[in-house]
Amino acid sequence: GDKMPGESYAFTSKKYKDNEACTLTIKGPTISQRIIVSIGKMDIAPDGNCGDSLKIYDGKVGGTLLNSVATEQCGKKDFYVRSNSNTAVIVFSSNNDGKQGTGFTATVAIDFPVASCAREVGFYRCKNNYCISSKFECSSKNYCGDNSQKLTCSRK
Numbered sequence: 001g002d003k004m005p006g007e008s009y010a011f012t013s014k015k016y017k018d019n020e021a022c023t024l025t026i027k028g029p030t031i032s033q034r035i036i037v038s039i040g041k042m043d044i045a046p047d048g049n050c051g052d053s054l055k056i057y058d059g060k061v062g063g064t065l066l067n068s069v070a071t072e073q074c075g076k077k078d079f080y081v082r083s084n085s086n087t088a089v090i091v092f093s094s095n096n097d098g099k100q101g102t103g104f105t106a107t108v109a110i111d112f113p114v115a116s117c118a119r120e121v122g123f124y125r126c127k128n129n130y131c132i133s134s135k136f137e138c139s140s141k142n143y144c145g146d147n148s149q150k151l152t153c154s155r156k
Helices: 148-152
Strands: 007-010 020-025 036-041 055-057 079-082 088-091 103-113 123-125 130-133
Touching: 020 036, 036 055, 036 088, 088 103
Parallel strands: none
Antiparallel strands: 007 103, 020 088, 036 079, 036 103, 055 088, 103 130, 123 130
């Protein structure tokens, strides 16, 4: 909610089976919030076949595809995306070709503009006025959406 911008959680898919179909919808409680999804340790259809896939949509399934590059939908590329709405939908599916990877790890953070973004209680205000947890301030990921947290870290 508005009192704890930049909170995050993570989940791991583990080794998956044929014909898996999973959908996870992440929605911030206010319309000004944005969802950041960071995918790491990705190993989905590593042979390049792409019969297994991970797709992340903005708003709803069928909405704007946030990871529209094929290498972000299968293979071994780590990446992150930031929604333009307060909802992101993660859709994972596998086919029945008998080839499974080890899955992926997803970390999700919620950020949004707020009037008060106090550093003394653990927050960092981005240049675009979004507020994230200060634990993301020096991350290599673009949690602000404008790369401003990287500028602060390069000056330290």
